[in-house]
Amino acid sequence: MERRARVFGHDITLDEIHPGTFFSLNPEKVKIGLMEGVRPGFSDTIKEGDIIVAGRNFGMGSGRESGAWAMKLWGMDCVIAEGFSRYMFRNCVNNGIWALEVPGILELVEEGDMLVVNPEEGCINLKSGGVLAAGEFPPWMVNLIKARL
Amino acid sequence: MNTISERVLGGEEGEYVVREVDRVMIHDGNAPLIFEKLRDRDIWDPGKVTSVVDHFCPPSTKERAGFVKSLREFVREKGITDHVEFQGICHQLMCEGRAAPGELVAGLDSHSTMYGAVGALGVGFGASDTVEILLEGKTWFRVPETIRVNVLEGDNGTDVALSMLKKIGYGGDYKALEFHDAVGLDMDKRLTITNMAAETGAKFAVFPPDDITWEYLSLFNMDVRAEMPISHEDYCREVVDISVREPLVAVPHKPYNVKPISKVVGKTVHQVFIGSCASGRIGDLRDAASVLEDRRVHPDVRLLVTPASVRVLKMALEEGIISTLVRAGAVILNPSCGPCPGIDKGVMVEGETCITTQNRNYPGRMGGGEVYIANATVCALSAVEGVITEPGCDHGT
Known part of the structure; x- marks a missing residue:
């Protein structure tokens, strides 16, 4: 699967990933809220195959599921970060989004880079030819994610 | 089984376990996300669920009125009788006679760690996890490592919490905090600390129950005793000592960007929120x-106060506190x-600054603007002076 990296920094909070003002049951409103608190207008720039690549503690703070739901609504089936908050990790798993933890990835990937991702194996091929390995999921969690893809 | 988390979850540190929960809390701010998935399905035990309307309270838009109406209909259909509007x-209502020591309590909200003040292991979940919990009465956990926090000195809950945040940062993610209280903090302060522990990322934050816990719970006719001795330091991954001697302030835009108040005095504030x-x-x-007895809020400042519950509001009325504040x-x-x-009365716009007792100051948290976090005394003084003010250094003394 080829994916385009949309890169964000460290410590991006859920309040930035999906501000409370976009909380809704209307999928269109939820969609346009994605990353609106950190990069206003981001949703206008999303193309098919885009995924979010972020630094440490992605999704810290609130446990609102709207952030993971918005990614899902945009068709993002994986997200890569140097680390996830517990809430973001669980919310991604529960929405069938592979939350791939790759320490140090921000040093290696720039906005717009194309990545070839094999999420189940936790394998990410970089434009430079390098290969990164994400932490593994226990088999039961793989099943949980696959059931919700 | 050396830590409280290991004993309550029934597994070794790092292990994945499935554990039944004792109680569940849902609220109007997140519950709309679960209705559709639970349509026409019975939940595991309606008697163990508390439903609260506190976010859209009362609702200010038609969409939000719809959420609240849907929650009302949802609890009626599911047979949940403990619905509080x-x-x-x-979280305050859960700690006024609901959550009990030794229980594992799942909340559809990240500040559910607060139930640890009364000796319950409160833990937050997103909407999908909550759907599973409501259907099955259980979910999976990774048994967390433990950080022991020794509170050695400090008489203000917010300052102890800010000191904890300064030392731990977001290092509590996926971990449990156990508090050794050498000070004898009252329950209000413990509630503040276990609430703000969520900002370290902590999964659980618990004060092992003691006489202060039993006395507090007796106010609600709860006679639930659970032996939960604190874990020995040898079994904790990290031991953090807290000694607070001066007010602290969290500056934008992270709750753990904590500085001594002396570093921020004089900063102009437009809004003060105690709640x-x-x-x-x-x-x-x-x-x-x-602080506010016989004094006036600065003309360029609006001071907003929300008592945490109607019980607290009644106490404040009886003590004349509300008259003083008004x-x-x-x-x-x-x-x-x-x-x-950032979704209800009192949001701000860019260019405005607030000092508040709340737990988060993330970008956009309160709508727009910048948010500083401090204790209620500092907030009230700053409301009078119009700038962040250190107690003892204001014009009134």
């Missing part, structure tokens, strides 16, 4: 009232989340 903030689930308890309101120019909002999550 406009009576207080969900949120991190505060607004009677101790905080007493602190604010003692005479000083404060706006008393009904017990609710208020402006803290």
